[in-house]
Amino acid sequence: MGWWCSNTATLYFDNCRVPAENLLGVEGKGFLSIMNNFNYERIGMASAALGSSKLCLAEATAYALERRTFGKPLVKHQVIAHKIADMSIRIDALEALVNQVCWGAESGTMPVAEICKAKVFGSKVFEYCASEAMQIFGGAGYLRGNLVEHVRVKVNAIGGGSEEKMKDLAVRQMGL
Numbered sequence: 001m002g003w004w005c006s007n008t009a010t011l012y013f014d015n016c017r018v019p020a021e022n023l024l025g026v027e028g029k030g031f032l033s034i035m036n037n038f039n040y041e042r043i044g045m046a047s048a049a050l051g052s053s054k055l056c057l058a059e060a061t062a063y064a065l066e067r068r069t070f071g072k073p074l075v076k077h078q079v080i081a082h083k084i085a086d087m088s089i090r091i092d093a094l095e096a097l098v099n100q101v102c103w104g105a106e107s108g109t110m111p112v113a114e115i116c117k118a119k120v121f122g123s124k125v126f127e128y129c130a131s132e133a134m135q136i137f138g139g140a141g142y143l144r145g146n147l148v149e150h151v152r153v154k155v156n157a158i159g160g161g162s163e164e165k166m167k168d169l170a171v172r173q174m175g176l
Contacts, residue, residue, distance in 0.1 A: 039110055042118070094118075
């Protein structure tokens with residue numbers, strides 16, 4: 001558990017003064033800058049979920065082609081083939097959504113509701129693909145060095161705004 005490549009910690013700045021020459025941006029407007037940055041962070045997280053989901057699919061597919069059970073490759077068992085198909089379906093839908101959101105952001109209309117929905121959907125697709133890949137690998141999925149064992153799913157659901165917050169923000173942006 002945890003994001004091993006990140007030294008995540010709580011920082012406290014009690015009674016901290018910042019000299020005026022070190023001020024970034026306009027005084028009193030920092031929250032707006034952070035909020036604008038969140039949109040790009042969330043697009044990045046949806047994109048990262050897409051890439052990680054593709055990794056899970058590729059690794060699971062390669063393993064299912066190589067691993068043999070009951071005299072045939074694992075992928076020739078219908079239940080495994082269906083897992084791979086279901087992963088691919090979700091990945092295709094996520095990729096279309098990420099492309100749509102990126103197009104909207106690049107064209108100058110920041111689609112905040114769609115960005116939030118893409119982040120939530122991306123987290124769910126990634127969680128699904130990681131779980132299904134682990135099922136395909138079985139015990140081999142827990143071995144150190146296996147890329148499926150290495151993926152960090154939960155941080156994607158929390159970082160940049162939790163799934164619950166993203167849903168709240170999406171609904172508010174939808175005018176509801």
